[in-house]
Amino acid sequence: MATIGDVARHAGVSRSTVSYAISGKRAISAETRDRIARAIEELDFTPNAGARALKTAQTMVLGLLLQFHADEFAPAMLQYVLPVSEAARDQGYDILMVTDPNGPSAIHRIADSDMVDGIVLLDVTFADPRLAAIEEVRKPASLIGLPRDPVGLDVIDLDFGEAARMLVDHLHERGHREIILISPPHHVVERGGSYVWRFRDGAVERAARYGLQIHPYYGESRQPAITSSVNGVLDAHPQATALIVHNDATVAALPAILRDRDVRVPDDLSVVSLYSRDFGEEFSLPFTAVESAAADLGRRAVEQLVRRITRSPDAGPPVLRFVPPVITDKGSTR
Template identity: 40%
Template sequence: MPKIEDVARHAGVAPSTVSYVLSGKRAISEETRQRVLRSVRVLGYQPHAGARALASNRSNVVALVIPLRSGMHVPVIMQFAISVVTAARQFDHDVLLLTQDEGVKGLQRVAGTALVDAIIVMDVELQDQRVPVLRELQRPSVLIGFPDDAEGLTCIDLDFAATGAVCLQHLADLGHRRVALIGSPPEVYKRETGFATRLADGFKLAASRAKVAATVHPCEATPLAAHAVVATLLRDHPDLTAVVVHNEAVVEPLLAAFANAGRSVPDDLSVVAVCPDELAERAHPGLTSVAIPAEEIGRQAVNLLMTKLNGGLVPDDTLLQPRLVRRASTSKPRK
């Protein structure tokens, strides 16, 4: 079983430096901290959790608040959760997953105990009632998402407004003049969940600038709802030549519904999806897409949180820019 002295020797630092890195009791340069953590992983060093917590007055636990509300696509949420757990373990922290929709009371309950050192909050709404509480908590926090008023908070997310704009602009550049956004379930927009609302706003703003006729259509995450949205779109907008899909759960049912309606992709209809690369690549034809970088966001959220926990400075806002990958599902519209 490796000892702290073995880690120090492997990392080329003093044993006290290893202790400071693991306890967070002193500020250590990022380069040294990463070197020590790398040695910890390589050697498989396991500090005594009880002694570490006692010495540092910390639990070495991070709370991840993900209220599982209606309209949320659980597989995407779990990508974020897995990323946060994996990144936290690199800092020798465990993750307490909170999935009940307890709102303000849930935050106050967790922060009022010694259960956790810091908090990551997801499913952020534009007018999120948890924001004032987060500003007052004595524990560091990071939001994956942006409320309308983010002053005094640390937030990170994909730039969803830019994502909606990039998808629309790609289709406009190809010559499409009637485009629809098939979006998240209605209850997600009703709650004014930040990611869905901002993507729709970015889509509409880009359409206005490009002089493209554009509409937004919320869609429940069921095949029946997907077929109903397709029927409505083709009835109300027979000149439709392209769609953007921001609802991973219904990507495949939507493609099937358009095919059943006689619309071939991309000859009759171009499709852009906001979805994982795996889903875009296995579709037929392969879908032009923007992936949500859940792994990167989760990792960076933990890095920000640990920096704050150790007294370091972090940017208030971190927006990851969208990357559109063109595949076979988009082309110029037929004349």
């Protein structure tokens, strides 16, 4: 690979002149600029990232931390990966993706060695051990998911409580008096996924306000447990006229389950749900739902992170941004 010195020699100027010609930080005569441009072209020169990072203390790389949970319905977390990566590229950054199950040590590894300028934390839990590590390494970070204490970091998440309230409202307006709620599997709560109870509490509280009966359950993540659990729940509440599903695996399996029971939607049962837009499209889900947009969250997280890194004045104080839910009516209620 050609170095900046090769270019300089080839163009008959000094290394600093080449550097300035590239960065434009000082005026260079049009003539030499052309000569340098030609030399760069001919030698196929690309600046060495390590050397540049060394001097400028900027790597133009963002860390993306994700953790996998074996028991999980897979597409969930990966939906953020692509949008985050694309948003980063738009801002001139690359993505160092880390899946190390030991999050805190991974954070130290990539941050202490200055491999990244900032970090995106995916699927942040209520008491996430990674937050302490983020504080220690003193790097800008953006969190997707709500922790108990954001320790002064930027957080973005869907407003799950509001989403639940909107869905209950939707059912209440249509006169439903008894509702079943299926949440994510219980182990997600144990892991600290606050969205489970944020949604659940929102729904229960709003139902109580209207005097609606609501039966909250934790769902399953794999077949055939899903089918038997849904069947069990429906059998237990024959009077219920509506179902709220906050569980990707269950909602994907639901059309088949209901067909087998000969339950028509919305005639026999109204169904509303919460899932991400991509997910709904992939499975062509026919349910009225709050469609969260992973792409939107991911992009915003990256943009805010870059503002922090560049100390942009419009970064403002640490933001806790709840994305307002949007309900899409697909006619699965009445």
